[in-house]
Amino acid sequence: xxxxxxxxxxxxxxxxxxxxxxxxxxxxxxxxxxxxxxxxxxxxxxxxxxxxxxxxxxxxxxxxxxxxxxxxxxxxxxxxxxxxx
Amino acid sequence: xxxxxxxxxxxxxxxxxxxxxxxxxxxxxxxxxxxxxxxxxxxxxxxxxxxxxxxxxxxxxxxxxxxxxxxxxxxxxxxxxxxxxxxxxxxxxxxxxxxxxxxxxxxxxxxxxxxxxxxxxxxxxxxxxxxxxxxxxxxxxxxxxxxxxxxxxxxxxxxxxxxxxxxxxxxxxxxxxxxxxxxxxxxxxxxxxxxxxxxxxxxxxxxxxxxxxxxxxxxxxxxxxxxxxxxxxxxxxxxxxxxxxxxxxxxxxxxxxxxxxxxxxxxxxxxxxxxxxxxxxxxxxxxxxxxxxxxxxxxxxxxxxxxxxxxxxxxxxxxxxxxxxxxxxxxxxxxxxxxxxxxxxxxxxxxxxxxxxxxxxxxxxxxxxxxxxxxxxxxxxxxxxxxxxxxxxxxxxxxxxxxxxxxxxxxxxxxxxxxxxxxxxxxxxxxxxxxxxxxxxxxxxxxxxxxxxxxxxxxxxxxxxxxxxxxxxxxxxxxxxxxxxxxxxxxxxxxxxxxxxxxxxxxxxxxxxxxxxxxxxxxxxxxxxxxxxxxxxx
Amino acid sequence: xxxxxxxxxxxxxxxxxxxxxxxxxxxxxxxxxxxxxxxxxxxxxxxxxxxxxxxxxxxxxxxxxxxxxxxxxxxxxxxxxxxxxxxxxxxxxxxxxxx
Numbered sequence: 001x002x003x004x005x006x007x008x009x010x011x012x013x014x015x016x017x018x019x020x021x022x023x024x025x026x027x028x029x030x031x032x033x034x035x036x037x038x039x040x041x042x043x044x045x046x047x048x049x050x051x052x053x054x055x056x057x058x059x060x061x062x063x064x065x066x067x068x069x070x071x072x073x074x075x076x077x078x079x080x081x082x083x084x085x
Numbered sequence: 086x087x088x089x090x091x092x093x094x095x096x097x098x099x100x101x102x103x104x105x106x107x108x109x110x111x112x113x114x115x116x117x118x119x120x121x122x123x124x125x126x127x128x129x130x131x132x133x134x135x136x137x138x139x140x141x142x143x144x145x146x147x148x149x150x151x152x153x154x155x156x157x158x159x160x161x162x163x164x165x166x167x168x169x170x171x172x173x174x175x176x177x178x179x180x181x182x183x184x185x186x187x188x189x190x191x192x193x194x195x196x197x198x199x200x201x202x203x204x205x206x207x208x209x210x211x212x213x214x215x216x217x218x219x220x221x222x223x224x225x226x227x228x229x230x231x232x233x234x235x236x237x238x239x240x241x242x243x244x245x246x247x248x249x250x251x252x253x254x255x256x257x258x259x260x261x262x263x264x265x266x267x268x269x270x271x272x273x274x275x276x277x278x279x280x281x282x283x284x285x286x287x288x289x290x291x292x293x294x295x296x297x298x299x300x301x302x303x304x305x306x307x308x309x310x311x312x313x314x315x316x317x318x319x320x321x322x323x324x325x326x327x328x329x330x331x332x333x334x335x336x337x338x339x340x341x342x343x344x345x346x347x348x349x350x351x352x353x354x355x356x357x358x359x360x361x362x363x364x365x366x367x368x369x370x371x372x373x374x375x376x377x378x379x380x381x382x383x384x385x386x387x388x389x390x391x392x393x394x395x396x397x398x399x400x401x402x403x404x405x406x407x408x409x410x411x412x413x414x415x416x417x418x419x420x421x422x423x424x425x426x427x428x429x430x431x432x433x434x435x436x437x438x439x440x441x442x443x444x445x446x447x448x449x450x451x452x453x454x455x456x457x458x459x460x461x462x463x464x465x466x467x468x469x470x471x472x473x474x475x476x477x478x479x480x481x482x483x484x485x486x487x488x489x490x491x492x493x494x495x496x497x498x499x500x501x502x503x504x505x506x507x508x509x510x511x512x513x514x515x516x517x518x519x520x521x522x523x524x525x526x527x528x529x530x531x532x533x534x535x536x537x538x539x540x541x542x543x544x545x546x547x548x549x550x551x552x553x554x555x556x557x558x559x560x561x562x563x564x565x566x567x568x569x570x571x572x573x574x575x576x577x578x579x580x581x582x583x584x585x586x587x588x589x590x591x592x593x594x595x596x597x598x599x600x601x602x603x604x605x606x607x608x609x610x611x612x613x614x615x616x617x618x619x620x621x622x623x
Numbered sequence: 624x625x626x627x628x629x630x631x632x633x634x635x636x637x638x639x640x641x642x643x644x645x646x647x648x649x650x651x652x653x654x655x656x657x658x659x660x661x662x663x664x665x666x667x668x669x670x671x672x673x674x675x676x677x678x679x680x681x682x683x684x685x686x687x688x689x690x691x692x693x694x695x696x697x698x699x700x701x702x703x704x705x706x707x708x709x710x711x712x713x714x715x716x717x718x719x720x721x722x
Contacts, residue, residue: 274644274648274701274705275644275645275648275704275705275708277705277706277708277709278709289709293702293705293706294702297698297699297701297702297705298698298702299698300694300698301695301698392688394625394626394688395625395626395685395686395687395688395689396687396688397687397688397691434688434691435691438691438695440626440688440691441626441627441630441688441689441692442627444626444627444630444631444692445626445630445688445691445692445695448692448695448696448699449695451695451699452695452698452699455698455699455702
């Protein structure tokens, strides 16, 4: 059940990182607005997955993997924008 | 309904129960105050009406009121301003600038004023940060008390918002797990067994209310946790990733009005003309006006209108502030329609139920009430099931305390508000003190009295009497009389008085039923008990 | 107000079959030990379809606000019916001490 706070952090990371890979849409805002609005859904999906996966190890791996992937994307983006500026 | 292995159903039932045990009472508090907040506008109009009905909250002369105020305001606060009708249709105007507090969090500082739209006279003027100005608001204070409790349980931000956001997620989980673990969802839609075993009745009461309320529990929980998290960390986190931490810039980008800077001083065009234009152009009621860069060549006026009949989306209208010319209509977010913008706009009507006047609000009120009912009956079911174990006794008492004590304490807050306002005391302090004192007395009763039934009867009875007494208290505290309210078109005042009295009567009436049916509760029926347990555990 | 008119009309249309479902609900009547004839599954399905039809109609003509009021009204109203019938069974021969 450690999945609680961990899943929350993961959902937050996916939300923030989502800004970087979601299509911007016609008004150039979808990538920012959609993850914020859908945050509860992202969290709920991860939460139920984490609770119901029979193999705890796999659940940790999936949640952890997603988190790391997004951390890496955010870090790369921030570094790039810093060097670019 | 949904085939699940026994092990998974057990996990889900455990999640359903334990999340309720830890968060259920707080969730109930949020839902109950949310139910009151559905009518927050009406609470404002009822508790602090002007002496007659306001025909037009944005009358000709609005421009003069705002222009006059602008001249007396330090130009640094001309950065942004908005105005809209508030409690009793007072026109509320707030000139402000954006700054960051000691912790780097954005906040507003400026000058706010309330006008009487019938005469154009200023009623009150306050200066300070957004929060300070809000705290000094007397007309809207009672409604604000309910809303603030609902939005953040009166805790400091961001903690209050984070907590209510988590509660929203818990409600989401409860709705989903409740849906999945209940096997006879449709078949038992009308099965509420009141005879015989109490546990079975408790189970039926919870399940029936939960089933009927399921779609809306889901919607309200989802939109609610979005509102909490969006403000508390969604926007800051997103700004950090995509805009280098600049929340202002992000909001500007998302809203989509291009910030073409031109600081040349310019006289503002006539707002009255723009108001007339937007009314003709939109065919809808104006609700909110925002002006960026008052008194500059790049001033931009954005007008928001109420939902048009049959619509859940509607554009806002943008005018040049200096020339008064209509520039373009746009969605609330972005300059052209988009999926994100649509979804964002949908959140408010789905959560507030304010899209079709009193009718939709009444339905949302009923749905919220059902949600509160589901929460409390669920906790009662949990404690009833474990009534042999003394450790759960405290949860049973706490459930009675919050379940029946909170409505009483909320009613009591109004008993703090009216006298304090009449006496010129701080209404917020008065409401909070009376609220807390009532909660403390209710707590003492809940743990001192032996019988849970007596606690319920006492608290519910007091709430009923309190609600019935509210119209009288309002009248005693310099409120408008019924005849005068009727002749001056203040229908909200009359309707609210009536609704409160009816609500109070309903509380008392439900007690009468308790006395009548209590003795008929028969001995346990083993077959039914098994049925209930099986259905709940399976 | 068109929205309110649509909502009121569809709610009235939905409540008629819903009331009938509630009145003849098999499990409810069985739990009350009533001897009234209960609805057959086919009849229940038929009535349920009738209840939901006005909502579908609102979707089809794109009256979304009215649809929201309708679905909220049906759920809140259905719950009220369930509560109401559990306390005062109309013309039902219930035997409180029948077990």
